[in-house]
Amino acid sequence: MSYSVIVKEDCATCQLVVPVIKQLKGDDELTIYSQDNVQFPSGVSVIDDTQLEYSWHRRIETVPTLIKFDDNGEELARVVGWEKSEWQALTGRPLGFDLPDFRPGCGSKSVDPGMPEKLAARFDRDKLQSRELTISMEEDDVEACYDRGWSDGLPVVPPTAERVMRMLTGTNRLPDEVIGVVPPDLVPCTIEKIAINAVLAGCKPEYLPVVIASVEAALQDEFCMHGLLATTYFSGPLVIVNGPLSRAIGMNSKGNALGQGNRANGTIGRALQLVIRNIGGGKPRGVDRSVFGNPGKYTYCFAEDETNSCWESLAVEKGFSETASTVTLFAADGMQGIVDQKSRDPESLSRSFAAALRVVGHPKMIMAADVILVVSPEHERIYRLAGWTKQDLKNCLNRLLTIDGSELIAGAGGIAEGIPEKLAGKKLPKFREGGLNIVRAGGSAGMFSAIIAGWGASGTIGSVPVTREIK
Amino acid sequence: MTILMDPTSERAPENRQPLPRPVDLEGKTVGLLDISKPKGNIFIDRLEDLLVQKGLTTKRYIKPTFTRVAPVELNQQIAAECDVVIESLAD
Numbered sequence: 001m002s003y004s005v006i007v008k009e010d011c012a013t014c015q016l017v018v019p020v021i022k023q024l025k026g027d028d029e030l031t032i033y034s035q036d037n038v039q040f041p042s043g044v045s046v047i048d049d050t051q052l053e054y055s056w057h058r059r060i061e062t063v064p065t066l067i068k069f070d071d072n073g074e075e076l077a078r079v080v081g082w083e084k085s086e087w088q089a090l091t092g093r094p095l096g097f098d099l100p101d102f103r104p105g106c107g108s109k110s111v112d113p114g115m116p117e118k119l120a121a122r123f124d125r126d127k128l129q130s131r132e133l134t135i136s137m138e139e140d141d142v143e144a145c146y147d148r149g150w151s152d153g154l155p156v157v158p159p160t161a162e163r164v165m166r167m168l169t170g171t172n173r174l175p176d177e178v179i180g181v182v183p184p185d186l187v188p189c190t191i192e193k194i195a196i197n198a199v200l201a202g203c204k205p206e207y208l209p210v211v212i213a214s215v216e217a218a219l220q221d222e223f224c225m226h227g228l229l230a231t232t233y234f235s236g237p238l239v240i241v242n243g244p245l246s247r248a249i250g251m252n253s254k255g256n257a258l259g260q261g262n263r264a265n266g267t268i269g270r271a272l273q274l275v276i277r278n279i280g281g282g283k284p285r286g287v288d289r290s291v292f293g294n295p296g297k298y299t300y301c302f303a304e305d306e307t308n309s310c311w312e313s314l315a316v317e318k319g320f321s322e323t324a325s326t327v328t329l330f331a332a333d334g335m336q337g338i339v340d341q342k343s344r345d346p347e348s349l350s351r352s353f354a355a356a357l358r359v360v361g362h363p364k365m366i367m368a369a370d371v372i373l374v375v376s377p378e379h380e381r382i383y384r385l386a387g388w389t390k391q392d393l394k395n396c397l398n399r400l401l402t403i404d405g406s407e408l409i410a411g412a413g414g415i416a417e418g419i420p421e422k423l424a425g426k427k428l429p430k431f432r433e434g435g436l437n438i439v440r441a442g443g444s445a446g447m448f449s450a451i452i453a454g455w456g457a458s459g460t461i462g463s464v465p466v467t468r469e470i471k
Numbered sequence: 472m473t474i475l476m477d478p479t480s481e482r483a484p485e486n487r488q489p490l491p492r493p494v495d496l497e498g499k500t501v502g503l504l505d506i507s508k509p510k511g512n513i514f515i516d517r518l519e520d521l522l523v524q525k526g527l528t529t530k531r532y533i534k535p536t537f538t539r540v541a542p543v544e545l546n547q548q549i550a551a552e553c554d555v556v557i558e559s560l561a562d
Binding site: 130131134136137141145147148150158159187193196200279281 | 474
């Protein structure tokens with residue numbers, strides 16, 4: 001049987017229990033670890049733990065902590081702070097009769113703000129497998145990241161081991177877990193590599209599970225990330241976040257939801273892009289052959305506004321519960337606005353939506369691109385007041401977007417683009433079955449909605465939206 | 472000194488590599504940069520003779536002074552106008 005006690009001089013409770021520690025030191029095999037002064041307590045031999053290695057490995061959160069070990073050195077029990085009865089029970093001897101019954105302990109130096117990740121980087125370094133790159137004193141860290149090709153064009157946060165360790169506190173998953181292979185180089189993707197790229201992107205640790213779920217969704221075969229990257233089309237991955245986690249991490253689903261200014265929206269979408277770039281090797285004008293790209297290829301991520309909506313959310317439509325948090329990945333172009341400030345009934349507003357949706361890709365393009373219609377609260381209110389469900393709106397739009405083939409064939413309207421002439425007599429849908437998606441987001445004032453058109457290759461020949469639960 | 476964790480697939484070498492060199496100079500425009508060291512022009516003149524004899528296009532540039540790095544504008548001009556550049560160091 002043996003004991004260890006962890007103390008620091010800068011703690012009134014540790015000062016209080018010095019006589020007890022000295023008594024135990026005399027009676028038992030007790031090892032004393034001091035976090036801040038090897039002369040404390042005075043007059044007894046003390047092990048220097050100012051580097052906090054012992055405190056870290058023993059996961060000490062409070063000083064004093066008294067730990068009891070068996071003869072094999074296995075921990076049997078511990079007490080924290082000073083509670084006379086507990087110390088007496090742990091040691092089986094009368095202790096500290098002249099001391100108060102109870103005094104709370106102080107915070108261990110190993111859990112000071114910023115310290116856990118420093119200690120993890122120092123003492124748990126073997127849990128990370130990535131190559132370490134040495135940046136000289138003469139190099140600027142951010143410039144070094146640019147020079148190595150890690151940036152999307154904007155500055156990145158240099159991924160030090162401390163920052164990566166801090167990022168990994170956002171998940172319980174092990175750093176070496178492989179979650180799939182990233183195109184185009186088909187490189188196995190670990191949680192650790194995702195965390196490093198999340199650091200680059202500027203994520204907080206609490207965003208990491210959303211980034212991991214986004215990468216998992218992007219790597220599903222039906223999402224077709226390789227083709228989406230390599231296409232000459234405009235598209236890139238859009239992340240739509242649903243559920244309580246989107247609110248817990250402060251994502252923006254309201255005013256300017258598709259714009260700048262929210263850290264979670266901005267960095268989660270960016271982290272996904274950096275994973276494709278850095279792990280997969282997918283770079284613009286390399287395998288990424290897009291003619292234009294779109295601004296969302298820096299980052300494209302927002303949350304659906306589920307509060308007080310009359311509609312079920314995108315996640316619920318996909319079969320998840322309201323309490324689940326999910327990401328849905330969509331192969332997305334940029335955003336096209338719809339302005340309708342005069343409609344006050346759902347029939348009129350739906351006709352506006354349909355007219356705007358008709359031009360996705362090309363007015364004659366059908367069953368090629370999917371679409372996300374982002375309906376603002378002021379537009380949604382019109383459907384709410386009329387009692388329209390989301391499915392009612394979809395049915396209406398699909399009806400309005402069933403088009404006479406004669407309008408769509410090559411040459412119609414003096415436009416060479418179009419579908420084969422043999423389809424002239426058919427009634428044809430603008431969107432493939434299931435290709436029209438609706439979410440609610442945006443600011444509370446403004447009778448605008450938004451169209452996020454999809455990649456021209458959808459369904460089995462291209463990309464299908466993929467929803468994953470965030471774990 | 473800072474240690475950074477590699478965010479990539481680690482397929483590239485640890486140290487940064489120079490840009491790939493051209494296999495040959497055929498059809499290339501060769502920049503000749505005199506850094507304004509004494510007699511640098513003699514070396515550059517001779518190089519230019521040899522390159523022109525091979526049918527290559529050359530362009531001449533001069534740094535204002537060898538004591539300072541080349542002005543950004545000069546670097547940009549050379550990068551825009553040439554495929555490769557030879558910089559002389561003479562005395």
